[in-house]
Amino acid sequence: MTELTYTAPKPKVIPGATGDWEIVIGMEVHAQVKSEAKLFSGASTKFGAEPNSNVSLVDAAMPGMLPVINEYCVEQAVRTGLGLKAEINLYSRFDRKNYFYPDLPQGYQISQLYHPIVGEGEVLVDMEPGVARRVRIERIHLEQDAGKSVHDMDPTMSFVDLNRTGVALMEIVSRPDIRGPEEAAEYVRKLRQILRYLGTCDGNMQEGSMRADVNVSVCRPGDYERYQESQDFSHLGTRCEIKNMNSMRFIQAAIEYEARRQIAILEDGGSIDQETRLYDAAKNETRSMRSKEEAHDYRYFPDPDLLPLEIDQAWVDEIGAGLPELPDEKRARFVLDFGMTEYDASVLTAEVASADFFEKVAAGRDGKMAANWVINELFGRLNKEDIALSDSPVSAEQLGGIIDLIGQKVISGKIAKDLFEIVWTEGGDPAKIVEERGMKQVTDTGAIEAAVDEIIAGNPAQVEKAKGNPKLAGWFVGQVMKATGGKANPQAVQDIVRSKLGLE
Amino acid sequence: MDLSTLTIAEARDALRKGELTSVDLTDAYLTAAEASDALNAYTTKTPEQARDMAAAADARIKAGDAPAMCGIPIGVKDLYAVEGVATQAASNILAGFKPQYESTVTGNLWSSGAVMLGKLNMDEFAMGSSNITSAYGPAISPWRRAGDETPITPGGSSGGSAAAVAADLCLGATASDTGGSIRQPAAFTGTVGIKPTYGRCSRWGMVAFASSLDQAGPVTKTVRDAAIMLGAMAGYDPKDSTSANLPVPDFEAALTGDIRGKTIGIPREYRVEGMSETLDTLWREGAEMLRDAGATIVDISLPHTKYALPTYYIIAPAEASSNLSRYDGVKYGHRATLAQGDGITDMYEKTRAEGFGEEVQRRVMLGAYVLSAGFYDAYYVRAQKVRTLIKRDFELAFGDGVDAILAPATPSAAWGLGEMQTDDPVQMYLEDVFTVPLNLAGLPGVSVPAGLNRQGLPLGLQLIGRPWEEGDLLNIAGALETAVGFTAKPERWW
Numbered sequence: 001m002t003e004l005t006y007t008a009p010k011p012k013v014i015p016g017a018t019g020d021w022e023i024v025i026g027m028e029v030h031a032q033v034k035s036e037a038k039l040f041s042g043a044s045t046k047f048g049a050e051p052n053s054n055v056s057l058v059d060a061a062m063p064g065m066l067p068v069i070n071e072y073c074v075e076q077a078v079r080t081g082l083g084l085k086a087e088i089n090l091y092s093r094f095d096r097k098n099y100f101y102p103d104l105p106q107g108y109q110i111s112q113l114y115h116p117i118v119g120e121g122e123v124l125v126d127m128e129p130g131v132a133r134r135v136r137i138e139r140i141h142l143e144q145d146a147g148k149s150v151h152d153m154d155p156t157m158s159f160v161d162l163n164r165t166g167v168a169l170m171e172i173v174s175r176p177d178i179r180g181p182e183e184a185a186e187y188v189r190k191l192r193q194i195l196r197y198l199g200t201c202d203g204n205m206q207e208g209s210m211r212a213d214v215n216v217s218v219c220r221p222g223d224y225e226r227y228q229e230s231q232d233f234s235h236l237g238t239r240c241e242i243k244n245m246n247s248m249r250f251i252q253a254a255i256e257y258e259a260r261r262q263i264a265i266l267e268d269g270g271s272i273d274q275e276t277r278l279y280d281a282a283k284n285e286t287r288s289m290r291s292k293e294e295a296h297d298y299r300y301f302p303d304p305d306l307l308p309l310e311i312d313q314a315w316v317d318e319i320g321a322g323l324p325e326l327p328d329e330k331r332a333r334f335v336l337d338f339g340m341t342e343y344d345a346s347v348l349t350a351e352v353a354s355a356d357f358f359e360k361v362a363a364g365r366d367g368k369m370a371a372n373w374v375i376n377e378l379f380g381r382l383n384k385e386d387i388a389l390s391d392s393p394v395s396a397e398q399l400g401g402i403i404d405l406i407g408q409k410v411i412s413g414k415i416a417k418d419l420f421e422i423v424w425t426e427g428g429d430p431a432k433i434v435e436e437r438g439m440k441q442v443t444d445t446g447a448i449e450a451a452v453d454e455i456i457a458g459n460p461a462q463v464e465k466a467k468g469n470p471k472l473a474g475w476f477v478g479q480v481m482k483a484t485g486g487k488a489n490p491q492a493v494q495d496i497v498r499s500k501l502g503l504e
Numbered sequence: 505m506d507l508s509t510l511t512i513a514e515a516r517d518a519l520r521k522g523e524l525t526s527v528d529l530t531d532a533y534l535t536a537a538e539a540s541d542a543l544n545a546y547t548t549k550t551p552e553q554a555r556d557m558a559a560a561a562d563a564r565i566k567a568g569d570a571p572a573m574c575g576i577p578i579g580v581k582d583l584y585a586v587e588g589v590a591t592q593a594a595s596n597i598l599a600g601f602k603p604q605y606e607s608t609v610t611g612n613l614w615s616s617g618a619v620m621l622g623k624l625n626m627d628e629f630a631m632g633s634s635n636i637t638s639a640y641g642p643a644i645s646p647w648r649r650a651g652d653e654t655p656i657t658p659g660g661s662s663g664g665s666a667a668a669v670a671a672d673l674c675l676g677a678t679a680s681d682t683g684g685s686i687r688q689p690a691a692f693t694g695t696v697g698i699k700p701t702y703g704r705c706s707r708w709g710m711v712a713f714a715s716s717l718d719q720a721g722p723v724t725k726t727v728r729d730a731a732i733m734l735g736a737m738a739g740y741d742p743k744d745s746t747s748a749n750l751p752v753p754d755f756e757a758a759l760t761g762d763i764r765g766k767t768i769g770i771p772r773e774y775r776v777e778g779m780s781e782t783l784d785t786l787w788r789e790g791a792e793m794l795r796d797a798g799a800t801i802v803d804i805s806l807p808h809t810k811y812a813l814p815t816y817y818i819i820a821p822a823e824a825s826s827n828l829s830r831y832d833g834v835k836y837g838h839r840a841t842l843a844q845g846d847g848i849t850d851m852y853e854k855t856r857a858e859g860f861g862e863e864v865q866r867r868v869m870l871g872a873y874v875l876s877a878g879f880y881d882a883y884y885v886r887a888q889k890v891r892t893l894i895k896r897d898f899e900l901a902f903g904d905g906v907d908a909i910l911a912p913a914t915p916s917a918a919w920g921l922g923e924m925q926t927d928d929p930v931q932m933y934l935e936d937v938f939t940v941p942l943n944l945a946g947l948p949g950v951s952v953p954a955g956l957n958r959q960g961l962p963l964g965l966q967l968i969g970r971p972w973e974e975g976d977l978l979n980i981a982g983a984l985e986t987a988v989g990f991t992a993k994p995e996r997w998w
Contacts, residue, residue: 057605061830063598064585064607064709066744096826098875100852107829158848160834299875301884304715304823306745 004332004342006124006132011224012180016263021218023259024227024236025178029191031170031201032145032209033076039144039168040067040110047207051161059166061105066305069094073168074309075319076200077117077142080170082320083198084137086121090316093308094142098299102160103147111171112141113300117309123174123194124328125187129342133183136175145169164208170201176215176236179224181255185248188212193327197352205246214242214251216258218266237262238272242279242286254279258286330355338367347375353389354379360396365403373403377420398423401430410434411441414486442488445496448480451488452496455479463501470503507532508672512576512729513756515675519565519575526565526575530558530619533577537621537673542998545658545668547582547640548590549622557619564617572756573736574617579624579674581665584610584720585709586620593711594638595628597859598837607709608741609678609720616736621674625664628861629828630685630713633935634924635663637863645693645918646671646994649959653997654920656961659689665723666693670994676724676733680710682717683816684913684939687951690723691913691964694953694992696985697723698730698978701971702946703748705734706741714823715746717816717943727952727982731755734974750972758975763983764798769906773809774938776915783912783963786954790965791910793987794980804906806897809941811890816940817933818874818887824864825871831859866929895945902970908980912938913951913964938966948974950981953990962992 014021038045041058058065081088093115096108118140125133147165151158172191178184192210195201202209217237219227227235242258245251257279262272276295277286325333327349334345334355348358348371362370378399382392402419405411411419411434422433434440442448455476456463466472476497481488505518507529518524534551554577561575585591585603592598606614614620625643627635634657635642645658645667658667662679666689669677679686681699690697698721705720712718722733735755741747770791775784795801833839833855840854860868874883901909915937924932942949947968954965965984969977 060835062585062603062605062836063591063593063601063711063830064603064707066708068743068745098826098829100829100832102832102834102848105830105835107832108826297877299826299872299877299880301822301826301875301880304746305712 004130004335006130009127009131009133009179009183012182013221014218014259014263016267018267020221021259021263022221022224023180023255024176024217024219024224024239025180025184025255026176026215026239027174027178027184027187028213028215029172029174029188030211030213031080031172031191031195031203033073033142033168033170034200034202035070035073035076035168037070037072038166039070039073039142041166043166045167049163051159051163054163055165059105059162061107067110067303069306069309070168073142074117074311076168077140077170078311078316078319079198079323080172080195080200081118081121081140082316082323083194083200083326084118084121084123084140084172086137086140087119088316089115089117089119090311090313091115091308092117094303094306095300096303099296101146101149102158103149103162103165105147105162105165109144109146110303110306111143114302115308116141123187123190125178125183125190126346127183127186129346133177133179133187135177135187138173138175140170140172143169143171176233181252181259184214184255185252188248188251190327193350197324197326199324208246210246212245212251214245214255215239216242216255216262217272218259218262238274240272240274240286241276243276243289245279250279250281253281253284254286257284261286324352338362338371340368340371344371344375347379351389357389357396361400361403363400365400366407369403369406370400373399377417381424393424393427394420398430405430405434409441409489411439412486412490415439415441418486438487440487442484445492448484448488448492448496449500451480451483452476452493452500455483456500466501466503473497473501473503476501508536510675511726512573512675512724512732513726515576516572516574516732520570526558526561526577526619527555529575530554530577530621533621533674537668540668540671540673540998543644543646543667543671543673544641545625545643545664545671545673546579546622547592547594547625547664550589550620553589554619554621557614561617561619571616571736572732573613575619576617576675577619577621578613578733579621579665579668579677580610581662581678581680582623582626583630583680583711584678585711586610586623589623591623591711592639593629594626594640595859595861595864596639596838597831597856599859601837603709605709608706608743609710609737611709612739613678613736618736624662624668624677627661627663627685628864629711629824630661630680630682630718631824631863631867632660633684633688633932634919634921635660636921637861639861642921643667644921646996646998647693647918647961648994648997649920649961652959654923656918656920657692659692659918661685662689662697662723666690666695666697669693669695669723669725671998676722676729678720678737679723680718680720681939681943682713682719683820683936683943686721686723687913687939687949687964687966688935690951691953691966692918692962694962694990694994695723695725696727696730696950696952696981697721698734698950698974699942699948700734700738700974701748701948702943703746704738704752704948704972704974706739706744706747708741708743712827714820715827716823717820719943727950727978727985728756728759730950731759731975731978748972753975755975755978758979759982760979761983761986762798763794763980766799766907766980767905768794768799768801768980769804769901769909770801771804771806771809771901771909771911773806774911776937778915779912780916780957782955782957783916786963787910787912787965790954790984790988794910794984797983797987799980802906804901804904804909806901806941808890808893808897812894812941812944813933813937815887815890815894816936816944817870818883819891819944821867821871822875822884823871825868825875828860828864828868831856833859863929891944894941898941898945898947898968907970908977909968911966911968913966914938917957917959917961917963942968947971948977950977952981952985952988954988955990956992
């Protein structure tokens with residue numbers, strides 16, 4: 001495997017009245033496992049179904065109902081762990097987290113507190129070409145999602161939708177290695193990208209498939225390094241946890257606000273209360289939800305309805321062998337194999353589908369040219385018209401055909417853009433279109449010479465000027481191109497014009 | 505033919521021979537059940553269902569398809585979900601609850617052709633040793649002390665099951681055992697009760713008390729009946745992760761009566777202070793009978809026995825506190841009437857205060873306490889470690905060649921209702937001293953009638969077996985049953 005080298009980004013510094021401050025961030029990302037059925041029941045996980053239609057007896061916590069682990073969800077968690085280069089725990093166990101809430105029918109959430117399925121791993125968070133943060137993953141555990149309480153449909157009643165109850169989540173817990181609001185947003189973006197590559201989470205943040213709890217504290221420059229040496233968290237300051245964030249933009253804004261709020265308190269001589277806070281996007285502020293004293297006592301204990309989860313190394317290896325090429329590797333390969341910039345490689349590898357599309361276009365063709373056409377012409381156009389790549393009117397084969405015609409000097413770059421436009425709006429085989437519509441580039445020097453002669457004969461004054469100022473040759477080239485409808489080979493025109501004007 | 509004295513085995517044979525129809529048999533038991541309200545054993549009777557099932561069973565028998573329990577009328581502990589039939593675990597919090605599903609164990613019984621007479625009384629959520637915590641009021645034992653009309657407890661929590669079988673209100677009954685709830689009522693009523701190895705029967709559809717301890721089993725009139733009925737109840741169930749993927753052997757076929765060469769252990773730690781003299785005598789006599797039948801009797805030690813009760817009363821309430829969280833008034837069962845302005849917390853508190861009885865509330869609080877932050881390690885984690893030691897005591901004994909362990913089932917005979925100090929729950933908990941170690945160790949145990957005390961109340965002996973060897977255990981129990989020759993029946997007063 002090829003790897004690119006990176007330097008770590010500088011931590012975000014916020015200047016205060018009493019000196020500089022730094023931010024320390026750790027995240028718990030809840031990623032919904034991509035699976036047909038729930039973690040402990042056979043009910044469907046389909047989003048957007050009629051309320052309470054995807055609910056089994058187990059999900060509704062009917063008396064005497066028992067959970068049975070969905071093996072596929074375990075496989076997905078293992079796959080995720082391997083994708084984050086993490087240690088897989090062959091022995092893990094489920095615990096009950098006890099609390100009362102109407103959308104939690106059992107009165108407890110089945111989670112993994114004491115023995116999670118995945119241990120330490122890491123995520124490389126890209127900030128700019130050559131600059132990336134290595135964020136350590138502490139653990140990933142499997143747990144059940146809760147249902148949804150609806151409080152605004154009736155003035156006196158609340159409603160509960162259990163469709164989401166029991167859906168499998170992976171809670172991905174990072175170390176406090178994230179050092180700024182942008183890094184936090186990029187961390188989520190990268191995590192989302194990796195999970196989507198792995199096919200273990202659809203990453204649909206609007207539908208709640210990924211939500212993040214963000215732990216924020218502030219400290220002085222040097223404190224973080226002291227923490228790294230001593231592993232003593234007290235150097236990092238008291239943290240507040242901002243719950244349930246489902247947009248990268250809001251994550252960034254909330255951290256920004258929260259850090260400044262904490263700095264203001266500290267600079268005022270106050271101290272930070274460890275608490276859980278909620279972000280109000282409309283007001284762009286965080287508000288206290290509950291203090292440490294009000295924190296629930298969840299009375300965790302091993303779920304006696306479930307046996308410990310024991311898996312084989314051979315099974316883990318098998319899952320590992322089937323892992324797809326991941327974003328970091330793919331990007332490195334694109335840079336090294338196709339000679340493109342890291343920036344272009346990042347754009348192309350953002351999604352598996354875009355990378356696959358590019359590779360189809362680039363197969364047997366000039367990589368740089370393919371990258372250029374995919375990114376600038378196709379992606380640019382798709383973006384502008386807000387069309388998904390999967391709905392692109394121009395296929396990889398068609399785009400490859402256009403590039404072939406350029407490479408074979410059948411058409412010029414300019415004509416190629418016209419051709420792209422035709423393929424975009426009308427479809428069709430590029431080679432056929434060129435043939436049928438007479439778009440072929442004229443390389444017949446006789447025809448070009450005739451055209452050049454005509455222009456020279458018609459513009460004696462310009463000819464005189466050009467003899468004194470060779471730069472004016474370009475004007476003649478332009479005129480010839482115009483006269484030939486852009487189909488003349490520009491290099492050939494250039495050569496003939498210069499020779500006829502005696503500029504060589 | 506006196507249908508009321510039939511055993512399951514006898515009725516099965518008569519049904520197969522065509523000497524009897526299930527419809528007639530069922531009618532006889534429905535009549536008996538109808539006339540039994542003074543015992544308060546049945547909480548719900550299902551005569552229509554029973555007659556339909558009996559007719560279907562007769563058709564199966566006629567067609568030559570007669571599994572073990574075909575046509576046998578039984579009662580079902582209110583802990584088991586039966587589709588469309590009130591299932592409340594004798595709790596007000598499940599008032600009006602009729603499941604849309606069938607528990608695996610009852611489903612197995614119906615597949616085997618059994619006929620359901622109704623649901624049987626029990627302690628609320630199976631928490632209790634005398635049936636007094638039932639929302640339906642206590643079941644009453646058909647037994648009385650000689651010359652004394654004081655109502656006697658049939659024990660608990662499967663008091664309704666034991667009372668019904670002892671009073672011939674059904675041929676057998678499902679029961680469940682978390683800390684002795686099958687074996688103690690069986691001992692109190694002169695019936696046979698077996699708690700199989702943990703994992704032998706599916707817990708799916710059985711209202712949970714303490715998941716790691718709960719196990720289904722039957723109460724029957726004889727050891728043979730226990731073998732037949734357990735065989736029909738047991739089996740691997742993929743819907744219960746803790747059920748064992750093992751074939752169910754033919755337990756009845758194991759009843760050879762031959763126990764020559766078997767080694768029976770007598771645990772010295774079970775000889776406790778205050779044990780009745782009669783019981784001590786019966787225990788000794790029981791051992792002698794087994795020796796006479798060809799077994800070797802050895803003294804053994806189970807040194808961690810004294811920690812079993814405190815361990816049990818940490819683990820069982822801890823699991824119960826969590827298992828009973830689902831009864832919150834949101835989805836089914838009782839919901840308190842709320843006052844203007846009451847919020848969700850009020851709804852929980854009022855619903856649970858109204859719906860749960862005192863003993864259930866006590867155990868939920870105990871459980872929440874031992875699991876709470878700062879106490880978890882000292883109580884729950886430590887109790888789990890002791891549990892491992894208790895289990896190892898048995899493993900060592902079996903490892904030394906012991907085939908079964910003989911001990912009393914209870915420290916005393918049944919008491920009269922109101923005689924046990926109900927304001928001292930700890931006194932009640934002490935009644936479980938001989939039964940809880942098996943639940944902690946997951947081992948099978950069977951209670952067999954051993955005789956009557958001086959007042960004429962039954963006493964039971966308990967045999968403890970190796971895991972998954974219920975057949976061998978029942979065979980030894982059968983030998984003991986034969987040797988004891990217990991034939992006493994309660995005189996009918998109800």
